[in-house]
Amino acid sequence: MPKGRIYEEALEILADAGVPVPDDLTKETRKLILTAPEAQLAFFLAKPMDVATYVEYGVADLGIVGKDVLLEESRNVYELLDLQISPCRVSVAGLPDKKTVNGRIATKYPSIAEKYFRSIGEQVEVVKLNGSIELAPLIGLADRIVDIVSTGQTLRENGLIELETITTVTSRLIANRASYQLKYKRINQFYDQLKQHIERRGSRDEDRQSE
């Protein structure tokens, strides 16, 4: 399980789909391992960027992770299902009077940024930052940024504009490759449970929109 933003929505989707989640998973807790013994499930709480690493190494069979992380990390895992939660996008943004001063791009996603600029044939220098990415063009570290945009509030409040959307993002259910073979029945049951719930939710939303 990813801690942080995705956590609440992920928990809700699991509980609504009928997956037994431990009581203390829903409370404020500093514990990192929580169990639902009756369902033989253990939940590990990790940083969102690290979830796919735990799954790739097989210490977790399944994980919930943003597509942004999968694109950035290229982990050797199966992507099973689009959970359609925590939507956002990875975009290029900058000051409105887009001038190239130093050719630098600041980002928390160096791999996505490098791949994107290579694909459009633009040579840039990618500078890795760990947060507050929007600060970089404001004080001249970089001309543009590649970062997550959700409501657009952070860009707006800092006088920046979205220039290009590189990709849209939602959270995904991922599986370790060996676990998927060895625990196929159990994982598939879990997958079906979630998939059916997502489909039911999708058609409920469509009904609501057509009313």
Ligand SMILES: Nc1ncnc2c1ncn2[C@@H]1O[C@H](COP(=O)(O)OP(=O)(O)OP(=O)(O)O)[C@@H](O)[C@H]1O
């Ligand atoms: N507005 C948003 N900003 C960042 N990530 C978002 C946003 N909306 C949805 N997400 C999803 O949430 C994930 C990041 O969650 P979160 O911000 O809690 O983690 P983090 O970046 O490790 O946090 P921190 O800022 O504590 O380092 C992303 O991988 C992305 O898929």
Ligand SMILES: O=P(O)(O)OC[C@H]1O[C@H](OP(=O)(O)OP(=O)(O)O)[C@H](O)[C@@H]1O
């Ligand atoms: O479009 P918005 O709804 O404003 O969301 C986008 C902002 O949220 C994230 O930052 P976060 O809050 O994770 O802080 P950080 O800068 O420390 O990464 C992201 O890096 C953007 O800055």
